[in-house]
Amino acid sequence: MIRAAISFVAFLALSPLLLGVVNRVKALFAGRTGPPLLQLYFDLHRLLGKGAVYGVATTWVFRAGPVIGLAAVIAAGLVMSFGGAPALVAFPGDFVLFAYLLGLARFFTALAALDTGSSFEGMGAAREVTFSSFAEPALFLCLVVMARASGALSLSGMLGDELAAAWHVQGPALLLAAVALLGVALAENARIPVDDPNTHLELTMIHEVMVLDHSGPDLALVQYGAALKLFLFGALVVRLTLGFPIASPALSLLAFLGGMLGFGVAIGTVESTVARLRLVRIPQLLVGATVLSAFALVLLLR
Amino acid sequence: MIPALVIAAVVLTASSGLLGLPLRRWPARAQRLSSAALCLGALVGVTGAVLALRAPTPPALALPWAAPGGTFSLRLDGLSALFLLPVLVVPSLGSIYGLAYYPQARHGARAIRLQIFYGLVTGAMALVVTAANAILFLAAWEVMALSGYFLVVTEHEDAEVRRAGFVYLASAHAGNLALFALFLLLGQVAGSLDFGAMAGLPAHGGVAAAIFLLALGGFGLKAGMLPLHFWLPGAHAAAPTHVSALMSGVLLKTGIYGLLRVTGFFEAPPAAWGTVMLAGGAVSAVLGVAFALAQHDVKRLLAYHSVENIGIIAMGIGLALLGRARGDPALVLLGIGGAVLHVVNHATFKALLFLGAGAVVHATGTREIDRLGGVARAMPRTAALFLVGAAAICGLPPLNGFASEWLVYLGSLRTALDVGAAPHPHFAVLGAPVLAFVGGLAAACFAKVFGAIFLGQGRSPLAANAHEAPGAMLAPMLVLAAICVVIGLAPGAVLPWLARAAAHWSGLPAEALAGPAAEAGASATRVSGVAAALVGLVVALAAFRRRRLPAPQPRAETWGCAYARPTARMQYTASSFAEMLVVRFGWAFFPRARVVPPQGIFPRRASFEASVPDTVLDVGVAPAASFLARLAARARSPLLGSVQLQALLLVSGLVALLLWLALGGSPT
Structure with a gap:
């Protein structure tokens, strides 16, 4: 329980740092010094001190969007197992709740975007809901593969000590699932090659254009929520790929945090070396991830 | 005691629309009275359902009934009681909604007709989910299907509404045909038309498979399972809203109930x-x-x-x-x-x-x-x-x-x-x-x-x-x-x-x-x-957010890439x-689109229209049905169109049947 609580606090505290790592890696690739690792903390602090401006068309839905979005992502963290530590709440089928809480966050972010009455934000919301409905089956297939391999139906069981044994027996299937999961993580978190978080052209944006009208504390909630979500998917991918058991909880936490650092570097590397896909290709990427994970499932069930 | 509550609920809800009739000169009061009767009936029935869910054994009641093969028997096992809850609650809330949405004071006779069938369909549904005899079930089912039709065509001046109503009626009766066959088969296998006798049937063999397929067809049509859903979008769109809520919320579920009931009869389904x-x-x-x-x-x-x-x-x-x-x-x-x-x-x-x-x-x-x-x-x-x-x-x-x-x-x-x-x-x-x-x-x-x-x-x-x-x-x-x-x-x-x-x-x-x-x-x-x-x-x-942003915040035009004259149509x-x-x-989908693209340097008119018809109804069922109708029209000899000849055919058929009986044929 204490281990779970420490992991959860680390999740809340270290998520913005992960984005700092990603941005620093991207800067290094581009030959720049880049912003400090703690830049997002400074940004959040600055935004929380500011006022906000609201569009004339907006209603309470626009204000509720960031609040519900962040609350849902934090609640999703309650059932997530970080680095093999048990989650704060664990029960069979908790990953369904996990996925649907992220769905709740997405639903309200899209509604807040539509509330502005801007066609750009409508466009972003349409893309977000379209691509996420292709990402959901891939995510669930990956989770089913992990459930089948570990013989457990809760995230804590799937990412717990059974994972090491599962890698020995079902290595190829888990590898395929990890690759597919990485694709889903990139899509769900609006990273290149699906979406560019740094773009300045509204027509090509997905997630960033949805939150274009948020300002001040609202924007802080949105940005913190995005960082937490990236951390959640990172925890899933990192634990799946580094599934070995470590007896000491402290060492295990360290290994997990090291893995998260590696995840940040990997995302930064992908973002620096891969070109962004055309919008029409994104469903193909996600269907590709679905096919990969379905193949992994076939390997397990043969 | 509990079945009596259910019977009281059925009677009260089914007659709720009629109760308002004597007060026709005070339309608002009449409508409130019938809504109150419906709500009271629902309350009584819900009490019965909740009591049944807590009873040690499922409460049941069987009364003799003159219908051949039928007994007036009710049984409230866990399934029936759970279905009874939404079946009563949703229509009673809908009738309260109807007070403002479809006031009798404005819609007159049409509102009266709607209330009569609204109550009738509610009572029939309550009977459908509690009946424990095939004949009673089918009778309630038929009342439910027919009242549903009259509810759909409430606004029958509209041709679109009449078409939706006809599609509903035709598909409901196609489904009924399957159900008659289904319960005949079940009755033959079980030796009785009582649901009690049908429990624990063996599920192997062709008859069981036929029963399952008939249930899937007949009940699936009511539930709206693809591809048998084709009647549903039109009927739901055509009916007044609180009728749509009733149909979509609970009427479809009677199909699910039927599927559950019939599959529950079998010992070990394959x-x-x-x-x-x-x-x-x-x-x-x-x-x-x-x-x-x-x-x-x-x-x-x-x-x-x-x-x-x-x-x-x-x-x-x-x-x-x-x-x-x-x-x-x-x-x-x-x-x-x-x-x-x-x-x-x-x-x-x-x-x-x-x-x-x-x-x-x-x-x-x-x-x-x-x-x-x-x-x-x-x-x-x-x-x-x-x-x-x-x-x-x-x-x-x-x-x-x-x-x-x-x-x-x-x-x-x-x-x-x-x-x-x-x-x-x-x-x-x-x-x-x-x-x-x-x-x-x-x-x-x-x-x-x-x-x-x-x-x-x-x-x-x-x-x-x-x-x-x-x-x-x-x-x-x-x-x-x-x-x-x-x-x-x-x-x-x-x-x-x-x-x-x-x-x-x-x-x-x-x-x-x-x-x-x-x-x-x-x-x-x-x-x-x-x-x-x-x-x-x-x-x-x-x-937290409110503490950070206490005063009313400034408002501004939504960002539109600095475009100066945004309109709502953008x-x-x-x-x-x-x-x-x-x-x-x-x-x-077979989507249909009509596009008039902009042409020239200074385009004048351009338009885009798109619609997605129902694939099954508009591409499959409707053309097939009109083809059959044309075929039938061609096959019919003009002579047969005369009333006298049809009467003659009817009478000679009757006489033939009577002769067959008189000569020792047996009706079963």
Whole structure:
């Protein structure tokens, strides 16, 4: 329980740092010094001190969007197992709740975007809901593969000590699932090659254009929520790929945090070396991830 | 005692519309009286259902009845009692809504007719889900189907409404034909038309397969499982809103009830039945929501979502059938629990959505999503209640839709593990990604509906002149939304009832289901915990945000890339919102588009029109039916058109029959 609580606090505290790592890696690739690792903390602090401006068309839905979005992502963290530590709440089928809480966050972010009455934000919301409905089956297939391999139906069981044994027996299937999961993580978190978080052209944006009208504390909630979500998917991918058991909880936490650092570097590397896909290709990427994970499932069930 | 309560409920609800007749000169009072009678009947019936759910054995009653093969017997096992709850609650709330939506003072005789059939259909449905004799069941079923027709054609001046009504009537009777054959076969196998005698039939052999297929056809047609859903969108769109809520919320569910009842008769249904239900449900769910995405009419859209949700329910039934085939009580509990809870949940949130959509139609006069926008500012309460329903139907926590879909998920995931007496067929685990896909599409669809209707700016003057719905319309919606929240926050509270329904359906002893039920209950408590944490976090973050932004904040024009003259018509429309997803289903849709592209350097006129007809009805059934009609017209000799000749044919047929009887033929 204490281990779970420490992991959860680390999740809340270290998520913005992960984005700092990603941005620093991207800067290094581009030959720049880049912003400090703690830049997002400074940004959040600055935004929380500011006022906000609201569009004339907006209603309470626009204000509720960031609040519900962040609350849902934090609640999703309650059932997530970080680095093999048990989650704060664990029960069979908790990953369904996990996925649907992220769905709740997405639903309200899209509604807040539509509330502005801007066609750009409508466009972003349409893309977000379209691509996420292709990402959901891939995510669930990956989770089913992990459930089948570990013989457990809760995230804590799937990412717990059974994972090491599962890698020995079902290595190829888990590898395929990890690759597919990485694709889903990139899509769900609006990273290149699906979406560019740094773009300045509204027509090509997905997630960033949805939150274009948020300002001040609202924007802080949105940005913190995005960082937490990236951390959640990172925890899933990192634990799946580094599934070995470590007896000491402290060492295990360290290994997990090291893995998260590696995840940040990997995302930064992908973002620096891969070109962004055309919008029409994104469903193909996600269907590709679905096919990969379905193949992994076939390997397990043969 | 408990069956008497149910009979009282049936009589009160069925006659509620007639009670208002003597007061025709005071229309408002007459309508309130009949609504009060309906609500009182519902209250009595709900009391009976709740008592039946707590009774040690299912209460039953059997009275002699003159109908051949029929007895007037009722039985309230777990399944009947759970179905009885939405069957009574939704219509009674709908009748209160009708006080403001369809006032007798304005609509006169038409409103009276509507109330009479509204009460009649409610009583008939209550009888359908409690009848324990095939003849009684079929009689109630027929009354229900016919009253449904008269409700659909309430506004029969409109040709579109008459067409929808005819399609409904024709398909309802095609379904009835299958049901007659079904119960004849069942009666022959069991030796009696009483449901009690039909329990525990062997499920092997051709007759059992024929019975299953007939049930799938007859009841599937009523439930609206793809591809038998074709009557449903038209009928739901044509009927007044509170009738649509009743039809979509509970009338369809009688088909599900029938499927459950008939499959429950058999001792050990083969795995193939479960496979068929699971696959059929998956197809229904995916294509139902895909068709919904392509709709422009809010009521047709909601109707297609019923097809989707019936699919999810069918998936639950399929899993439970697989569980029985393999002797796995936990899978039976999860499948039936998910299916029956989803029946109750869909009844609440779909009724809520229809009533909310009706309030918008009432206030703006249009069902076209793309002509609305920004309605939330004029109708904040309707918007908030509609949003609860929208989030619930997408299965988002902490609302009730999540609770039932989660049970179906658990059932599907269970088949991935090698547990239970015999390993499950692994393909059933594919139900989970299918449900996830459906959930994603449903969220997309309701982001579109809620966004285009309630958010942004009005796209036409109709939207700008909207007004908040009166209290009589808001109060029923509030009750439905409260049910959505309560079941969503505490799904564990209904689990014992679901376990009881699963035990009565499967014939498994309650002890076999107690273990899985306790396990699911423990998990449900944790779901409640996370749901409560979510609500707490929302409240805390909202308070935090308010402390940071105390004073009213400045407002400005929405950012539009610095374009100086934005108009409301430049907003993203519902059609464009769904377009990326709709094109990917083009293989199932046959979309029709009329495009007049802009031409020349100074283009004058350009237009774009697109619609997605129902593939099954407009591409399949309707052309086939009109072809058959033409063929029949050609085959009919002109001589036979004369009345005299037809009378002669009738009489000679009768005489032939009488002669055959007189010469020693036997009628059976």
